[in-house]
Amino acid sequence: MSSVPLSLIVEVKARHDEARDIVTFELADPHGRPLPAFSAGAHLDVQVKSGLIRQYSLCNHPEERDRYLIGVLRDPASRGGSVAMHEEIQVGDLIQISAPKNHFPLKPAARTLLLAGGIGITPLLCMAERLAHTQAEFALHYCTRSPERTAFRQRIAASGFAERVHFHFDDGAPEQKLDLKALLATPEPDTRVYVCGPTGFIEAVLTACKAAGWPSERLHTEYFAGAVADTADDDSFEVKIASSGASFAVPADKTVHQVLAENGIEIMVSCEQGVCGTCLTRVLEGEPDHRDLYLDDDEHAANDQFTPCCSRAKSKVLVLDL
Secondary structure, X not given: OOOOOOOEEEEEEEEEEEEOOEEEEEEEOOOOOOXXXXXXXXXXXXXXXXXEEEEEEEOOOOOOOOOEEEEEXXXXXXXXXHHHHHHHOOOOOEEXXXXXXXXXXXXXXXXXXXXXXXXXXXXXXXHHHHHHHOOOEEEEEEXXXXXXXXXXXXXXXXXXXXXXXXXXXXXXXXXXXXXXXXXXXXXXXXXXXEEEEOHHHHHHHHHHHHHHOOOHHHEEEEXXXXXXXXXXXXXXXXXXXXXOOOEEEEOOOOOHHHHHHHOOOOOOOOOOOOOOOOOOEEEEEOOEEOOOOOOOHHHHHHOOEEOOOOOEEOOOEEEEOO
């Protein structure tokens, strides 16, 4: 995997078990210097171990400069990142991270609706802190499998916005479960919806919003994992490098990134699932077969950029701005 620029060395100052299979890590400058500022919804690229980089959302108050706080779910389907964070990263360790990035920013609105599924609470908790700090109108709905799997319950209970947070447990009584259809039945003027969590949860929210007529520009999402693509009909195609004219065949069982890397052309990648946008590459000619969850519908329709870590081509040739 190509490396992502990781410009900061931080020390793990603390780690806490927040809930079953969820650990938070408090990161700070080893010499006590202020860290780069971040905004609500931002994330870090973290080098979990050599050659393995993952993204984790910042979940502390965005006014803080003395620390970064990230929450990590131990995922049974982990590709190595979450397991390594849980089992290998300890207090006192020095780890390499990027400066904060934000592809999921808060935008001005009369009211904000935050919908979190599981570990998707991390960026939305940061947003709740920011909205409360600016005395904005908002509500947070937090869905988890059970109370013991619900991170940050004590922090939320002690916060100044506790009354705006609604918990919904899969194993709880029917009347406390989240009724998306009722919650989203009326598209409120100048209200924005932010949703983060498992893909199924996000799709359920978006489906309910679209059925009720919410404008797409007021719906904001952040995915933690890529969609499962149907690869049965994948075919080979060609990528051409605009700067050199070199062409390479991309077989059905390899990604564009893999083929380019084999031929000495490095593209920065991180998630390798089309959710982080790190590898976004301009397309000068041809039609991509978009398989990412990073670009929105309008950006897909423009067909002038794609994610070579997972997306392919509908045309026989893609000419890349490389």
